Amino acid sequence: MHPRPEPAARFARLAVEHPRLRIRVRPWQDADAPALAQAADFADVARWLRDRFPHPYGIDDARFFLGQVVPASAGAIHAVEVEGEVAGGIGIDPGSDVYRIAGELGYWLTPPRWGQGIMQRVVRHYITAMAPVLGLRRVFARVYEGNRASMRVLEQCGFEREGVERRALIKHGQILDAHLYARCFDDPD
Template sequence: MQLVLRPYEPNDVESLVKYANNLNISKYLTNKFPFPYEKKDGEAFIRLALSHDPLQIKAIVFNGEVIGSIGVHQLADIYSKSAEMGYWIAEEHWGKGIVPLAVKEMLKYGFGTFDIERVFARTSHTNLASQQVLKKAGFIFEAELKNTIFKNGEYYNELIFGFRKHQLV
């Protein structure tokens, strides 16, 4: 298995759109991630991903093809020692152990690049696969907030998982 996290390139738009245009992915992400996911969305996302210095968003590349995305975003003000991580991967690659590896690699990048002590990730109570990814990567459950997510006309509980810099091996 050849897994690489790298900056997006403009020619990644085809595979990005191919895999991102999936209701089963968008239903677990914020409304900024549209469905259907079109070429204009992919182009805008790649521009966004390349606009940060240092990079906050990387392409998940498996066997030479972009199959997902992962990011670590440092917060500001009194939260500046924390960063939020988000990710998604093509449905056909779910359950293959790729995302926990990508998360671990992005943790190293995040702690090495940003002046942070904690990385956290949020997921809905229904996204069991993402919860498992975070646990496999060493994240610890921190909190459950009742009915804080409103998506597609329904409320969901928000689960927060954290990873501290001292946990890096």
């Protein structure tokens, strides 16, 4: 058995540089429930995420996430805060057994904050900070067919598209491809 470090204990806050906005990544708190429900309650957010991310997203969904999902996570799950308000989330779910050196990245941002260069900066800083804490050599993400904005974020952060998982998922009754992106930490930035 290979123990993992406690990510929340070793990663309190991360300031993210942006030319105009004050951005930070921090642990989720129970008091975030109302702000989380407000930021997440958009069909345009849920359409690019797994079905376990509900829409509509209400206060009970936020409380369940903060009270059950975050504490049970084997990886790192953090809030993205912009100008002092919850604006999204980011996390890495590490693999297990022989895959323990790789982790799957997931993130979302509330639509009113789209197009401001926020997630590109957050992802870059987050993976650089969290990969060593989690003992990862590789971080990967699966992006649903059609989500070009997320593909651009990953490409701008040094991820390479490794391939397409054809007919890999079903979302709203539609079978879609998943584009697999990865960044290895012996790769140049």
